[in-house]
Amino acid sequence: xxxxxxxxxxxxxxxxxxxxxxxxxxxxxxxxxxxxxxxxxxxxxxxxxxxxxxxxxxxxxxxxxxxxxxxxxxxxxxxxxxxxxxxxxxxxxxxxxxxxxxxxxxxxxxxxxxxxxxxxxxxxxxxxxxxxxxxxxxxxxxxxxxx
Numbered sequence: 001x002x003x004x005x006x007x008x009x010x011x012x013x014x015x016x017x018x019x020x021x022x023x024x025x026x027x028x029x030x031x032x033x034x035x036x037x038x039x040x041x042x043x044x045x046x047x048x049x050x051x052x053x054x055x056x057x058x059x060x061x062x063x064x065x066x067x068x069x070x071x072x073x074x075x076x077x078x079x080x081x082x083x084x085x086x087x088x089x090x091x092x093x094x095x096x097x098x099x100x101x102x103x104x105x106x107x108x109x110x111x112x113x114x115x116x117x118x119x120x121x122x123x124x125x126x127x128x129x130x131x132x133x134x135x136x137x138x139x140x141x142x143x144x145x146x147x
Contacts, residue, residue, distance in 0.1 A: 001124065004058040006032040006049040007108075008042035008071070011064030014108040018062060018120055027124070030058065046074040053102055054080035060124065061103035072105035079144055082137075087111040089122040096126035098133045 003022055007015035012034060022029050032049040034040050042065050053061040061083070063071035068085040075083035083103035084095040087110055095101040104123045106116055 001060060002028045002030075002058045003124075004030050004032060004049045004052045004061040005063070006034075006042075006045040006061075006071070007064040008034060008045065008066075009037045009040050010066035011071070011106075011108045012037050014106065014111075014113065014116055015062075015064045017113055018064070018106075018116065021117055021120065022062075022124070025124075042071050043074045046071050047078065050075040050078035050081045050083070050103065054078050059102075062120065062123075063103060063105050064108055065105075066107055066109040068105040068107035068110065072103075075103050075105065080141075082140075086119050086123065087115065089118050092119045092122035093126045096123060097129045098136075100128040100133070100137055 005015060005019055019029050019031060033045045046063050049061050049063060052058050063075055065071040072083045072085045075081050081103055082099055082101045083105050084101045085105045086092040086095060
């Protein structure tokens with residue numbers, strides 16, 4: 001799977017751990033930055049990442065900041081993105097199964113490394129169920145197209 005990844009300064013350490021894990025699992029990963037803990041603005045890194053997922057260059061995206069909230073809100077401004085903040089495996093599985101989420105957001109200050117790795121695995125290994133969920137996604141995405 002091809003995965004686009006980004007973070008701000010508050011998510012750098014967790015992003016690097018997640019990248020290492022994804023590469024060990026055989027995924028092709030592109031790191032859109034940031035690469036230091038110097039204070040920066042997450043939209044500068046998340047927007048190009050989300051656009052690359054939305055246009056089909058990557059299968060999924062993973063973004064990290066202090067809470068996961070800012071990066072998810074930013075990613076969700078890009079047409080075609082369904083980014084979910086998940087800090088537990090149940091939510092990560094459910095957002096893939098029911099929402100066909102194409103991006104995962106996590107907060108380095110919220111979730112420990114061990115749990116984050118389990119959440120990532122659940123997100124990457126869970127398939128979309130389709131069926132009754134598709135009409136809900138269609139309604140959600142229709143709103144986006146009206147904007």
